[in-house]
Amino acid sequence: MSTLAIAKRDFLDVRRAKLVWAPVALYTAFMLLFFWGQSTSSEPNFYAVMWSLLGLGGALVVPLIALVAAYLSIAGERESGRIKFTLGAPVDRSSVILGKLLARGGVVLVGLVVSFVIGTAAAQVLVPQMSFEYGDYAVFIAVTLLYALAYVSVAVAISAAAATRSRAMAGGIGFFFLFNIVWNFLPVSPTQMLEFLLNELGRDPANYENLLELVFSISPTGAYLNSTKLFMSDQFLEMVETANSAGDPFYIQGWFMLVILAAWVVVPLALGYWRFGNAQLG
Amino acid sequence: MRYHIIQYIKTYDRLGSLSKQMTAIQTDGLTKQYGSGDGAILALDDLNLTVEDGEVFGFLGPNGAGKSTTINILLDFIDPTAGRAEVLGHDVRTESKAIRARTGVLPEGAEVFERLTAREHIEWMADTKSVSTDPDRLLETVGIADAADRKAGGFSKGMQQRLALGMALVGDPDLLLLDEPSSGLDPTGMREMRELIREQAESGTTVFFSSHILSEVEAVCDRVAILNAGELMIEDTIENLRDSNGGATSIELDVTSVPSDLGLQSVDGVRDVAVSDGTVRAVCSTPTAKVDVVKYVDGRTTVTDIIAEDTSLEELFQRYTGHNPRTESHEETAAEAPEATV
Numbered sequence: 001m002s003t004l005a006i007a008k009r010d011f012l013d014v015r016r017a018k019l020v021w022a023p024v025a026l027y028t029a030f031m032l033l034f035f036w037g038q039s040t041s042s043e044p045n046f047y048a049v050m051w052s053l054l055g056l057g058g059a060l061v062v063p064l065i066a067l068v069a070a071y072l073s074i075a076g077e078r079e080s081g082r083i084k085f086t087l088g089a090p091v092d093r094s095s096v097i098l099g100k101l102l103a104r105g106g107v108v109l110v111g112l113v114v115s116f117v118i119g120t121a122a123a124q125v126l127v128p129q130m131s132f133e134y135g136d137y138a139v140f141i142a143v144t145l146l147y148a149l150a151y152v153s154v155a156v157a158i159s160a161a162a163a164t165r166s167r168a169m170a171g172g173i174g175f176f177f178l179f180n181i182v183w184n185f186l187p188v189s190p191t192q193m194l195e196f197l198l199n200e201l202g203r204d205p206a207n208y209e210n211l212l213e214l215v216f217s218i219s220p221t222g223a224y225l226n227s228t229k230l231f232m233s234d235q236f237l238e239m240v241e242t243a244n245s246a247g248d249p250f251y252i253q254g255w256f257m258l259v260i261l262a263a264w265v266v267v268p269l270a271l272g273y274w275r276f277g278n279a280q281l282g
Numbered sequence: 283m284r285y286h287i288i289q290y291i292k293t294y295d296r297l298g299s300l301s302k303q304m305t306a307i308q309t310d311g312l313t314k315q316y317g318s319g320d321g322a323i324l325a326l327d328d329l330n331l332t333v334e335d336g337e338v339f340g341f342l343g344p345n346g347a348g349k350s351t352t353i354n355i356l357l358d359f360i361d362p363t364a365g366r367a368e369v370l371g372h373d374v375r376t377e378s379k380a381i382r383a384r385t386g387v388l389p390e391g392a393e394v395f396e397r398l399t400a401r402e403h404i405e406w407m408a409d410t411k412s413v414s415t416d417p418d419r420l421l422e423t424v425g426i427a428d429a430a431d432r433k434a435g436g437f438s439k440g441m442q443q444r445l446a447l448g449m450a451l452v453g454d455p456d457l458l459l460l461d462e463p464s465s466g467l468d469p470t471g472m473r474e475m476r477e478l479i480r481e482q483a484e485s486g487t488t489v490f491f492s493s494h495i496l497s498e499v500e501a502v503c504d505r506v507a508i509l510n511a512g513e514l515m516i517e518d519t520i521e522n523l524r525d526s527n528g529g530a531t532s533i534e535l536d537v538t539s540v541p542s543d544l545g546l547q548s549v550d551g552v553r554d555v556a557v558s559d560g561t562v563r564a565v566c567s568t569p570t571a572k573v574d575v576v577k578y579v580d581g582r583t584t585v586t587d588i589i590a591e592d593t594s595l596e597e598l599f600q601r602y603t604g605h606n607p608r609t610e611s612h613e614e615t616a617a618e619a620p621e622a623t624v
Contacts, residue, residue, distance in 0.1 A: 008409065012402060013395055013397050081389060085449065086391055090382040281354070282351070282354055282357070
C-alpha cells in the first residue's frame with residue numbers, strides 16, 4: 001500500500017522532469033538513424049538495425065536513460081531533507097526503495113516503449129521495403145526493457161546507499177565505468193585478465209571458452225549483449241561470428257542471460273535496502 | 283444495589299479518564315553521541331521527558347541544543363546511542379510506522395516537492411495514511427487555498443511552511459510533531475501558526491513543537507522544556523517557571539555615554555547587568571529596584587530613554603542557555619566597553 005503511494009507520487013513528480021526524457025530522445029534519434037541507414041542499402045536488413053541498437057543501446061544509451069532517471073531518486077531526497085516528509089508519513093524504508101523502483105522503472109519503460117513505437121512507425125516511411133520480424137523484435141524489446149530495469153535497480157540501490165547527490169553521481173558513474181566499459185570493452189576486462197592468468201599458468205584459454213563467456217556475461221551489459229541468441233537470426237549471428245553451438249552449457253545460453261539480468265534487478269535492491277534500512281537520516 | 287451501580291459507574295468513569303490521560307511522548311535516558319573518542323559530540327545527554335496527552339508542549343533551546351536530534355529519534359530517522367522512547371504508547375524503534383500513522387510531522391527546514399502541486403502533496407499524505415481528505419478545505423485552513431493547483435517549486439519559504447503544516451494536519455492526527463514551525467514565516471504567518479496550534483489543541487490533539495523563540499513558546503504552550511547543549515535544563519508549566527523565577531523584571535536605559543566604572547551591580551536588588559554601546563540593561567529581582575537603577579545611572583551620566591518590561595522567562599532562558607535573544611551577554615559587552623569610550 002505505502003509502496004504504491006510512494007510510486008504514484010514519485011511517478012507524478014519525475015515524469016515532469018525534462019532531463020529524464022533527454023536520453024530517451026537520444027535513443028529515438030539513433031533508432032531513426034539506424035533505420036534510415038538501412039534505407040540506403042539495396043538489401044535492407046532488419047537484424048542489422050537490431051544489432052546496432054543492441055550495441056549502442058547496451059553500451060551507452062540504455063544505461064544513460066536509466067541512470068539519469070534514477071540516480072537521484074533517494075539520495076536527492078536525503079540531501080534536500082525531503083526524505084523527512086516521505087518517512088514522516090507511515091511508510092517503511094523498504095517501501096521507499098520499491099516505490100522508487102516502480103516509479104523510475106515505469107518512467108524508463110514508458111520512455112523506451114514510446115521510442116520503439118516512434119521508431120517502428122518511422123521505419124514504415126523510411127524503409128518500406130524492409131521486412132520486419134515482429135516476433136524477434138518483440139523479444140528484443142522485452143530483453144531491452146529488462147536490461148533497462150536492471151540498470152534502474154542499480155541506480156535506485158546506489159541512490160539508497162548514498163547520503164548525498166555527489167556520492168550518488170560518483171556511484172552511478174563508477175558502476176557504469178566498471179561494470180560496462182571496463183568489464184566488457186576495455187583490454188583490462190576480467191575476461192582478458194583471466195586469459196592472461198590462464199596463459200601464465202600454462203593453460204590454453206581456448207579450452208576455457210565457456211568460462212570466459214560466462215565471466216563476460218556477469219555484468220548486465222555482458223548479459224544483454226549475449227542475449228542475442230534469443231532474438232537474432234542464426235544466419236545473421238553466423239555473419240557476425242557469434243553463433244552458438246547446440247552443445248553450450250546452460251550458463252551461456254540465451255535464457256540464462258535473462259536470469260543474470262533478473263539477478264541484477266534483485267541483488268542491488270537487497271544491498272541498497274541493507275544500507276538504507278540502517279541509515280542515519282539526521 | 284443502587285449504590286453499587288453508582289460505584290461501578292464512577293470506577294468505570296475513572297478508568298475512562300485514566301486511559302485518556304495517556305502519555306503522548308516518554309523518553310527514558312535518551313542519549314545520542316556522534317563519533318567516538320576525543321572527537322565525540324554528545325548531542326543529547328540522558329534526556330527524560332514526559333509529554334501528556336492533549337497538552338501543548340514547547341521544546342525550547344538555542345540552535346544546536348539537540349531539539350532536532352530528539353525529534354529525529356522520535357521518528358526513527360536516527361537511532362539513539364542509549365535510552366529508549368515511546369510515542370503514543372509505541373516504541374520508536376520497533377513500532378515506528380504505527381506512530382507515524384497517528385502523527386503529523388512538520389520537519390525542520392525541509393523543502394517540499396517542487397514539481398508537485400499543493401493539492402498533490404495533500405493527496406499523497408492522505409494516500410499514505412489511508413484516509414480521505416478534502417485538500418481544498420485543508421489548504422484553506424493553512425491559508426494557501428488559492429495556490430492549490432500550482433507547483434510547489436514556485437512557493438515562497440512561508441508558503442512551503444504552510445503547505446508542510448497542511449500535510450501534517452492530514453487525517454486529523456493524535457499528535458503533531460512540529461520542528462521549528464514558524465521558520466520562514468512572517469509575523470502574520472507566525473500568529474496564524476499559533477492560532478492553528480491552539481485550535482488543534484482545543485480539539486484534543488497533543489502538540490509538541492520545538493523552537494528557539496521564547497515568545498512563541500510562551501504564547502501557546504501549557505508546558506515547556508528548556509534544552510541546552512543536549513541537556514534538559516528544566517521542564518515545567520509556564521506559570522511555575524514565572525513564579526519560580528520570583529517575578530524578575532528588567533529595565534533598559536538609553537544613555538549618552540557609558541562610564542567605564544559604572545558599578546551598577548552594587549545597587550540593591552540588581553541581579554544582572556548588560557552594557558552595550560549607548561544602552562544599559564539591568565535585571566532586577568524587585569520592581570522597586572528599577573527606580574534605584576534609574577536614579578543611580580542618572581547620577582553618573584545622562585539618561586535619554588527608559589524601557590521597562592517583565593522579562594522573567596527571558597532571563598530564565600538566558601540563565602539556562604547562556605543566550606539572550608535581546609542583548610549580548612554581559613561578558614562580551616564588558617570586553618567591548620573600553621572601545622566604546624574611545
